[in-house]
Amino acid sequence: xxxxxxxxxxxxxxxxxxxxxxxxxxxxxxxxxxxxxxxxxxxxxxxxxxxxxxxxxxxxxxxxxxxxxxxxxxxxxxxxxxxxxxxxxxxxxxxxxxxxxxxxxxxxxxxxxxxxxxxxxxxxxxxxxxxxxxxxxxxxxxxxxxxxx
Numbered sequence: 544x545x546x547x548x549x550x551x552x553x554x555x556x557x558x559x560x561x562x563x564x565x566x567x568x569x570x571x572x573x574x575x576x577x578x579x580x581x582x583x584x585x586x587x588x589x590x591x592x593x594x595x596x597x598x599x600x601x602x603x604x605x606x607x608x609x610x611x612x613x614x615x616x617x618x619x620x621x622x623x624x625x626x627x628x629x630x631x632x633x634x635x636x637x638x639x640x641x642x643x644x645x646x647x648x649x650x651x652x653x654x655x656x657x658x659x660x661x662x663x664x665x666x667x668x669x670x671x672x673x674x675x676x677x678x679x680x681x682x683x684x685x686x687x688x689x690x691x692x
Contacts, residue, residue: 552675552676553676556608556674556675557604557608560608560672560675561600563671564665564667564671565581567664568581568664576656576657579657579660579664582594582597583596585597585600587646603634607634611676612676615630616673616677623673623674623676624673627668627673630669632666632669634665635661635664635665638665639652
């Protein structure tokens with residue numbers, strides 16, 4: 544399963560995507576959107592320990608990028624950034640239908656503006672994951688072409 548993917552690049556893509564998403568979500572109040580501190584939200588499900596929430600957030604983001612590389616990167620169509628954004632819809636939908644209700648926020652974060660803010664974050668995450676992971680494919684192809692010359 545993992546022999547056909549660049550796991551290091553997938554992990555890097557996951558970390559980069561999670562950092563980009565986190566920045567957007569922490570900046571949400573400056574854009575007129577509700578506060579979205581994902582570390583606190585996830586930490587509330589882990590005994591109120593915010594650090595555990597942040598650790599979980601980054602582990603989930605990284606694991607999802609590896610799943611993207613293994614199962615979706617080559618199956619979705621379009622440019623790498625678009626493929627990543629399409630992939631980003633899946634964790635967003637799961638968060639809105641399962642995770643947010645578990646945290647007491649209700650379906651779709653309990654408000655349209657919070658759900659849209661979360662959607663923006665997940666689309667940014669997917670775009671960055673797609674772009675960073677695609678860079679690996681181009682690098683591998685370039686190395687293969689130079690090795691043949």
